[in-house]
Amino acid sequence: EIRTPLYGILGTAQLLADNPALNAQRDDLRAITDSGESLLTILNDILDYSAIEAGGKNVSVSDEPIEPRPLLESTLQLMSGRVKGRPIHLATAIADDVPTALMGDPRRIRQVITNLLSNALRFTDEGHIILRSRTDGEQWLVEVEDSGCGIDPTKLAEIFQPFVQVSGKRGGTGLGLTISSRLAQAMGGELSATSTPEVGSCFCLRLPLRVATAPVPKTVNQAVHLDGLRLLLIEDNPLTQRITVEMLNTSGAQVVAVGNAAQALETLQNSEPFAAALVDFDLPDIDGITLARQLVQQYPSLVLIGFSAHVIDETLRQRTSSLFRGIIPKPVPREVLGQLLAHYLQLPANNEQPLDVSQLNEDAQLMGTEKIHEWLILFKQHALPLLDEIDIARASQNSEKIKRAAHQLKSSCSSLGMRSASQLCAQLEQQPLSAPLPHEEITRSVAAL
Structure with missing residues (x-):
């Protein structure tokens, strides 16, 4: 109930900030965004604490390769905007x-460090805040040192207890350090602090030093383009619906929005194929999870992505893993929304266009656009059913049928300039039982064409 109106506030402020006509109000919009994000932080603290108090069973910790230096530097960079105009050196x-790659949970590590940096900024009026990292035997240490007001020795032993505030004048929920300490323990480490009043404080996160052997996944820090991607948004809140459609439209996606499950089923039956459907969990006729079960049965090739303001804990993820490719939490910034969609839909990392535009332009000049339109109709009639044949053949492990269908699809896709889809079909022809399926890329290419 709090997340949904927060999404309306933050999303609207972001869309308004993109309007050049409102440059004079940019500071006011920034104030709205900052206040909304502060409220969201408080809400998340309360939710994290409630999960921890419930026995920690809903506190999920991943274990994956991470790069410590970029992780720490980017976390500090995110905080730099809060220092502008203040005599503080970050x-x-x-x-x-410190090894190039370690094993750990990047999201939880960033959460702890962000909290420590936020506290340092809250209690430091001038001077420095230094984010240090080093090793100590079998441990990896991350320290946040500040030249702030320090902590009274009588309170230092209590600061990791819930709802304890060093100073009521400085604000905060009194939950951040409690949560950070419990997260450190969940990751096999600990959080400690030393402090001298009027000199400063140093908080130290100690984690097991485990050098990664697998490569660190590469991410592309750039705007995501969803050009030609047809998406179905199933969301009953009018404001959330409008904001999400505008966010996705600015990224190039084509979005059809409906307000309930019945409208979603009708739209899917009567419209062109969609690459994915974003499904809200709280719909007025039936809940989103029940709808997802129905969609999986009726439209097995449609990618379903949860879109919810609920607490997204490990229990919910496990319960819905067979239905949703992933769950996007509300509120979500536009850039993150696009990046998550690109991730869940496994779009090309370089956001390359699905079509060979130069080939299509040449064909259009030689034969006219009407001829290409005819080819597209034939493709939908004769080539798209091959996707169902591939699904059936995969289920029965019939590699020869998959090879034949993939070969036909490869030729058809190539004729229509569907470059990425044709490459996936060629890969499937070579590796019929293990290669990724081309269904989503073909749907995306048809929409783009």
């Missing part, structure tokens, strides 16, 4: 003995 000091 810096990193990462020792040479």
Whole structure:
């Protein structure tokens, strides 16, 4: 109930900030966004704490390869906007003995460090805040040192207890350090602090030092383009619906929005194929999870992505893993929304166009656009049913049928300039039982064409 109106506030402010005609109000819009994000932080703290108090069973910790230096530097960079105009120097000091890649949970590590940096900024009026990293035997240490007001020794032993505030004048929920300490323990480490009043404080996160052997997944930090992607948004809240459609439209997606499950089923029956459907969990006629079960049965090739203001804990993810490719939490910034969609839909990392535009332009000049339109109709009639044949053949492990269908699809896609789809079909022809299926890329290419 709090997340949904927050999405309306933050989303509307972001869309208004993109309007050049409102440049004079940019500071006011920034104030709205900052206040909304502060409220969201408080809400998340309360939710995290409630999960921890419930026995920690809903606190999920991943274990994956991470790059410590970029993780720490980007976390500090995110905080730099809060220092503008203040006499505070932010810096990193990462020792040479810190390995290039370690195993850990990047989201939880960032959450702890962000909280420590936020506290340092709250209690430091001038001077420095340094984010350090080094190793100590079998441990990886991350320290946040500040030149702030420090903590009274009588309170230092209590600061990791819930709802304890060092100073009521400085604000905060009194939950951040409690949550950070419990997260450190969940990751096999600990959080400690030293402090001297009027000199400053140093908080130290100690984690097991485990050098990664697998490569760190590469991410592309750029705007995501969803050009030609047809999406179905199933969302009953009018404001959330409008904001999400505008966000996705600015990224190039084509969005059809409906307000309930019945409208969603009718739209799917009477419209062109969609690459994915974003499904809200709280719909007025039936709940989103029940609808998802129905969609999986009726439209097995349609990618379903949860879109919810509920608490997205490990229990919910496990319960819905067979239905949804992933769950996007509300509120979500536009850039993150696009990046999550690109991730869940496995779009090309370089956001390349699905079509060979130069080939299509040449064909249009030689034969006219009407001829290409005829080819597209034939493709939908004769080539798209091959996707169902591939699904059936995969289920029965019939590699020869998959090879034949993939070969036909490869030729048809190539004729229509569907470059990425044709490449996937060629890969499927070579590896019929293990290669990724081309269904989503073909749907995307048809929509783009």
